[in-house]
Amino acid sequence: MAGGPPKALPSTGPHSLRDMPHPLAGSSSEEAVGGDSTPSPDLLMGRSFGDKDLILPNGGTPAGTSSPASSSSLLNRLQLDDDIDGETRDLFVTVDDPKKHVCTMETYITYRITTKSTRVEFDLPEYSVRRRYQDFDWLRNKLEESQPTHLIPPLPEKFVVKGVVDRFSEEFVETRRKALDKFLKRITDHPVLSFNEHFNVFLTAKDLNAYKKQGMALLTRVGESVKHVTGGYKLRTRPLEFAAIGDYLDTFALKLGTIDRIAQRIIKEEIEYLVELREYGPVYSTWSALEGELAEPLEGVSGCIGNCSTALEELTDDMTEDFLPVLREYILYSDSMKSVLKKRDQVQAEYEAKLEAVALRKEERPKVPADVEKCQDRMECFNADLKADMERWQNNKRQDFRQLLMGMADKNIQYYEKCLMAWESVIPLLQEKQEAK
């Protein structure tokens, strides 16, 4: 493993992580994202860094670095997509404030979408609308339709598979809110998708349903044309670079699936461990009631085990709510990306087929028919868009997984620190009377 010995971390006390300097404060020679224990939700969801972001340019230190930065000032300081090189960000979207609506026909949840922007595409500098899951679903479908050459971020799963989960429970709603927020932020960060008309309407329209009914949407030129590519064209061989992407995505999804299964298994084992702990602690209490001198020490041990049980429960809840959903999102992401790859293949197939057809009609005047040119155009656009999106996706994926896995490590560290504190506080209780003797 590259690098020197691990940073010495104080082993006790709940404050150790907060005492660490903010990773972007001051100069640092190594990438140090995500060292903070609880960054704000915006911070967690909204970043999309390129490689050069984290090493501060020219070794300069940003202003006001000592305290953990507020999300907006931090975002201001960060460089974002290569395409908006040097520009400050001009579009901010947040999903929050879930509310339950009870109507005669159904009960559902809406989320508040807050948009702040200086872009000319927006009439007002700020918008606040309420949307429900099916609106997000609609948006995603529209984006796939209108921007078929781009990778559209995934939505959290539509249906709750296990009947045990209550879709109105706080935990479920919060998990979904985070995923929806991430979804919109990924679109916001995309140089092409963020300018999409449907996206704009989604963020701003008072009555989205009316717009939906219109069905009138301006498709991009490429979108329009790609829409009309029917199947039936078979691609002979995928070009190497796209084959590599395809292979990568296959293996990637496979590994993520394995990790998902492992994580679920760990949570299951931890819950079973928790069940036993919850029986174990109270037995010491029962024993304590029989004893004289040992009563306090035994009761202390009982309480201690109780505290550890609570800490374990918090760990399993966190992993279920924060870790698993992100894994699943990425599996969905790679699935949708594979479909985009297939679409690309079809466009290329059509082009190659038409080109071949022209070549066979050699006796006619050698002209490059307009429609073959159009096909070539389509294909090259598609390839370019896809390549750019892949690169962006790879960078974001790296940040996301770094953060996700560091978060997992963090949660485990916090769990052990809580347990450590509990056991350390019991020791003086156990030693007490002996010294008095």
Add this chain to the structure above:
Amino acid sequence: MEPAPVDPERQLQPAPIEPLGLPNSGLEAAVGEEAEGARDAGSGVDTMTENNFGLKKIEISVSEAEKRTGRNAMNMQETYTAYLIETRSVEHTDGQSVLTDSLWRRYSEFELLRNYLLVYYPHIVVPPLPEKRAEFVWHKLSADNMDPDFVERRRIGLENFLLRIASHPILCRDKIFYLFLTQEGNWKETVNETGFQLKADSRLKALNATFRVKNPDKRFTELKHYSDELQSVISHLLRVRARVADRLYGVYKVHGNYGRVFSEWSAIEKEMGDGLQSAGHHMDVYASSIDDILEDEEHYADQLKEYLFYAEALRAVCRKHELMQYDLEMAAQDLASKKQQCEELATGTVRTFSLKGMTTKLFGQETPEQREARIKVLEEQINEGEQQLKSKNLEGREFVKNAWADIERFKEQKNRDLKEALISYAVMQISMCKKGIQIWTNAKECFSKM
């Protein structure tokens, strides 16, 4: 596992106490009354305490275990484990120890020793043996008596047993115990020659049979109740602890899978690869760390088990007292009825039924001479009975006094030992937490480099 620590403040009995009911088996052990054992096989590390008499100190250790085959009583081949017991005497002046005795014993001989002690010292809470068969096992532990881990833990338990006896102010002086340590051949015969099996009260084995005692000693009743509850709660604790260990094992081991999948994933990644790979290594370390952790915890379980079995020994003392009290009451009752019979014969009034009385009624009165004879027999019996009752009463009072003294000693020992056990358990947990923090911190560092 820690052997019994000796309380330096404990005062020794100045004179040897005769085992109850036997004239001359109280041969004083020629060795000193305080004995300490080596902490580990052959490690030679020990602490010595001063004793009041300046006699030679001894160290006892059960240093080895060996598988043997031999023929048993039915001339069938059997495999068993033999344990090497080494006794060293320590020179007072320079602290050097010299090996004085070394012999091999098997578990059944330890059992024989203990059964002997139970009979001859019924007022003492006799230290228990380690379990005969592995109980309270969690899935990874073997329940097989030949399993090396089980044998090792048993070796430690047997050593602890001997150290407990050697540090007991009364038991350490027992001749049979001394011979157990020093006389390899013929020891079994010597023990059996004491005839202790005949003296054993078979009623003690019938744990659940109730004997109606009219005037129970409240202290003993409470103590018996306590020992029952203690047995029950420690059993429960050991059962749940075994399940907890099982589950914890599962949690740690599943993390090992991360190691493999991170490695496979890192193969398709460019920049993320190194961080993932090295983090995976830490997950492997995490998964394998549980083995040592749980092995240490077994020592804690063994300490609890010792007191589980000690509770049984405590109960045995209470039981013995109950039986003595019962016998006393029966003897008193018998005496009272004989006295009444005598009185009836003398005065001629029949208040109690007797076969003799019935037969005389049916077949005619007995002669005055016959009656006189009967009265005389009864008076003799009454005399005898009164003597016996007196000695039984004395015996009973002695028993209560001595038993209670040992019970007080035992209580202090128990509180001390269990507190230490809890402390070492807490220390184990702390070490496990610190290890966990370290490993996850290392993993986090690797993730940060992704």
